Amino acid sequence: NAGVTQTPKFQVLKTGQSMTLQCAQDMNHNSMYWYRQDPGMGLRLIYYSASEGTTDKGEVPNGYNVSRLNKREFSLRLESAAPSQTSVYFCASSRKNTEAFFGQGTRLTVV
Amino acid sequence: QKEVEQDPGPLSVPEGAIVSLNCTYSNSAFQYFMWYRQYSRKGPELLMYTYSSGNKEDGRFTAQVDKSSKYISLFIRDSQPSDSATYLCAMSTTGGGNKLTFGTGTQLKVEL
Numbered sequence: 001n002a003g004v005t006q007t008p009k010f011q012v013l014k015t016g017q018s019m020t021l022q023c024a025q026d027m028n029h030n031s032m033y034w035y036r037q038d039p040g041m042g043l044r045l046i047y048y049s050a051s052e053g054t055t056d057k058g059e060v061p062n063g064y065n066v067s068r069l070n071k072r073e074f075s076l077r078l079e080s081a082a083p084s085q086t087s088v089y090f091c092a093s094s095r096k097n098t099e100a101f102f103g104q105g106t107r108l109t110v111v
Numbered sequence: 112q113k114e115v116e117q118d119p120g121p122l123s124v125p126e127g128a129i130v131s132l133n134c135t136y137s138n139s140a141f142q143y144f145m146w147y148r149q150y151s152r153k154g155p156e157l158l159m160y161t162y163s164s165g166n167k168e169d170g171r172f173t174a175q176v177d178k179s180s181k182y183i184s185l186f187i188r189d190s191q192p193s194d195s196a197t198y199l200c201a202m203s204t205t206g207g208g209n210k211l212t213f214g215t216g217t218q219l220k221v222e223l
Binding site for chain 2: 004031033035040041042043044045048050058090092094096098099100101102103104105
């Protein structure tokens with residue numbers, strides 16, 4: 001009963017380094033999302049993929065890129081990390097017009 | 112002004128109390144309404160999901176949606192220390208890729 005699996009769980013990067021956050025879901029959902037959560041800001045949408053082969057920007061896309069590798073997997077890439085990208089990142093998935101299910105998060109610190 | 116407003120708390124109540132959590136919103140196109148519970152250092156987990164206006168009950172939890180007032184509520188009866196968490200409201204429209212817009216969350220502490 002894995003649901004939504006994110007890797008890694010923790011990461012520390014130096015400013016300017018790059019990394020990819022991985023997400024996979026086993027619920028056969030069409031839609032997948034990347035959110036970031038910061039104190040006092042709630043969850044903010046970075047990018048989403050309504051279906052395999054499509055991606056769209058959310059509220060805070062600058063500094064990020066995404067790839068919908070297949071129906072199961074949706075990755076988030078930071079090309080040149082900045083301290084402002086220190087956050088907790090959550091991946092989620094859903095069927096159309098239904099509730100979203102979340103992974104356990106990736107805690108990223110950029111120093 | 113944010114699309115979804117939620118009092119951040121913290122809210123502290125004694126065990127057994129009835130808890131009322133609320134969100135207001137400005138986008139009249141929202142049709143789907145959700146409440147998530149998030150424990151510290153964990154991902155949000157879905158508590159309640161409702162479509163359009165009305166009430167929905169699940170055990171000790173009741174969700175209410177009043178679209179005319181753009182106001183949603185979550186009631187927790189007989190609150191327990193294990194209910195201590197942050198509660199997030201979320202909502203979405205029928206189109207737009209099912210994107211969820213979240214409130215900032217209300218931190219709840221239920222004390223013995």
